Amino acid sequence: MEGGWPLEGGVLLCLIVSLLLPGRGEAFTINCSGFDQYGVDPAAFQAVFDRKAFRPVINNSIPTHVNISFTLSAILEVNAQLQLLTSFLWMNLMWDNPLISWNPEECISLKRLTVSAENLWIPDIFILESMDVDRAPPGLTAFVNSEGRMKYDRPVRVTSICNLDIFYFPFDQQNCTLTFSSFLYTVDSMLLGMDKEVWEITDTSRNLIQTQGEWELLGINKATPKMLVGSNLYDQITFYVAIRRRPRLYVINLLVPSGFLVVIDALSFYLPAESETRAPFKMTLLLGYNVFLLMMNDLLPASGTPLISVYFALCLSLMVVSLLETIFITYLLHLATTQPPPMPRWLHSLLLYWASPRTCCPTVPQKGNKGLGPTTTHLPGVKEPVELVGKVAGPREAELTGSPESRAQEEQEAQRQPLVDLWMQFSHMMDTLLFRLYLLFMATSVVTVIILWNT
Known part of the structure; x- marks a missing residue:
């Protein structure tokens, strides 16, 4: 019939109306005739x-x-x-x-x-x-x-x-x-x-x-x-x-080895400054720490900047600073033993102050040591050179010691020795001072990182 509802539309309409009408659900009450001992x-x-x-x-x-x-x-x-x-x-x-x-x-x-x-x-x-x-x-x-x-x-x-x-x-x-x-x-x-x-x-x-x-x-x-x-x-x-x-896996595999390497680097300061093994030892530690970071890179997060990365960068920086300090002290010792320059008065006074803080009376410079200031005999802990303790050689002894050139060289060496001792003393004091600053900075940094982790 033209203009009427198609058959499919009428069926759909009846279905929708049946769903909307209240009370239609009562027709779906389960009939118990389908229940028996064999199932449903x-x-x-x-x-x-x-x-x-x-x-x-x-x-x-x-x-x-x-x-x-x-x-x-x-x-x-x-x-x-x-x-x-x-x-x-x-x-x-x-x-x-x-x-x-x-x-x-x-x-x-x-x-x-x-x-x-x-x-x-x-x-x-x-x-x-x-x-x-x-x-x-x-x-x-x-x-x-x-x-x-x-x-x-x-x-x-x-x-x-x-x-x-x-x-x-x-x-x-x-x-x-x-x-x-x-x-x-x-x-x-x-x-x-x-x-x-x-x-x-x-x-x-x-x-x-x-x-x-x-x-x-x-x-x-x-x-x-x-x-x-x-x-x-x-x-x-x-x-x-x-x-x-x-965190146990990361503490054992990351934090503990890194801490051990930093502690060993700090203990390496107790090697004699004059020894030629301190700098190679620190370079070996630095190389080993870089290899350790490369091996443990897979355990670190691939995105972001976690605090542990800052901690590793801090440890690496400490080891680099430690190596630079060793290079600086080695340079001072080499300078002191080869061609020591005249020590400025302010530096000598500072050295004298750190060596003996209770010293209040200035010392009188001696002849032949005008540019040097107080001699090393007035500096605590510095022994008097053997060349200055002995008596002046007589004519007979001069003939036995050699030519005038050799005697002049010995006198020049005897005059240079106090300056060498002063620069050696200064190098050791700088080594001690930088080591203490290194320990202070390391302790402060580690404590700061631990506090941040605990918060």
């Missing part, structure tokens, strides 16, 4: 199975209440570079299906049975932070009781976005979120709730968690925000999962 006849639930594409309600103005809980059974991976958390969950959904009910006394005392999830309406609950396709295994079933209470459990491998803060690595704690919401249903059609308390979820997850590796579960909290998309308002439940890294 699928035909008893066929009317319910035929409506699996629609939300099971008697009145569409009443929203479906879905209770959500989960069990965190494994923390598989935390990718700091991609800011991803990979975990394994057992998701639990519970809701009421008013179209399913039977009398257990009339149905061989059967109060609960399992139904294939493919034949039922399942709430479209998903995790907003998920960045992977849901890979739940097929063939899952749901539990249903005589009052129409549905319970659906399924395992989920979740790869979710997590804002990771690795500054305190390896003593860091992360707080990741798992937000459960619906794709299609607004608050007018679906409301979310909790079947368990948060502390029950936390305790169950701690008892059942399978991975005892790098991460441990600290606790789980929740919030119930609403998400507004355009003019549509969706219900949500957000779980805050707090996890902490177990």
Whole structure:
């Protein structure tokens, strides 16, 4: 008939009207004739199975209440570079299906049975932070009781976005979120709730968690925000999962070896400054520390700047400064033994002050030592050269000692020896001073890093 409804349109209209009319769900009451000792006849639930594409309600103005809980059974991976958390969950959904009910006394005392999830309406609950396709295994079933209470459990491998803060690595704690919401249903059609308390979820997850590796579960909290998309308002439940890294692996493999190398570098200051082995020893330590950093690079986060990287850079800088100090002292000693320049008065006074802080009376310079200031005989801890202690050689002794050139060379050496001793004393005092400054800076830096880690 022209201008009328086509046959398919009329059937669809009748189906929609039948779904909207209140009281129509009473036609789907389960008939106990399909229950016997051998099982349940699928035909008893066929009317319910035929409506699996629609939300099971008697009145569409009443929203479906879905209770959500989960069990965190494994923390598989935390990718700091991609800011991803990979975990394994057992998701639990519970809701009421008013179209399913039977009398257990009339149905061989059967109060609960399992139904294939493919034949039922399942709430479209998903995790907003998920960045992977849901890979739940097929063939899952749901539990249903005589009052129409549905319970659906399924395992989920979740790869979710997590804002990771690795500054305190390896003593860091992360707080990741798992937000459960619906794709299609607004608050007018679906409301979310909790079947368990948060502390029950936390305790169950701690008892059942399978991975005892790098991460441990600290606790789980929740919030119930609403998400507004355009003019549509969706219900949500957000779980805050707090996890902490177990630092033992990194302390043993990173911090302890690095600390040992720095301590050995500090102890190398006790090698004699005149020894030619101090500088090569420090260079060997510096090379070994660089090799250690290259080998341990895979254990460090690939993104960001954690505090441990600052600690390693600080240790490397200390070792470089230690080597530079050794080079400086070696240069001073070489200068003192080859061509010592005249020591300025202010430097000699400073040396005299550090050697004997209680000295208050200035010394009188002697002849032949005009540019030198007080002689080394007035400096504590400096022995008088042997050449100045002996008597002046007589004519007979001069003939025995050699030519006038050799005597002049010996006199020149005798006059130069006090200056050499002064520069040697100055070099040793600078070595001690720089070593103490090195220890002070190292202790201050290490304590600062430890305090930052503890906060």
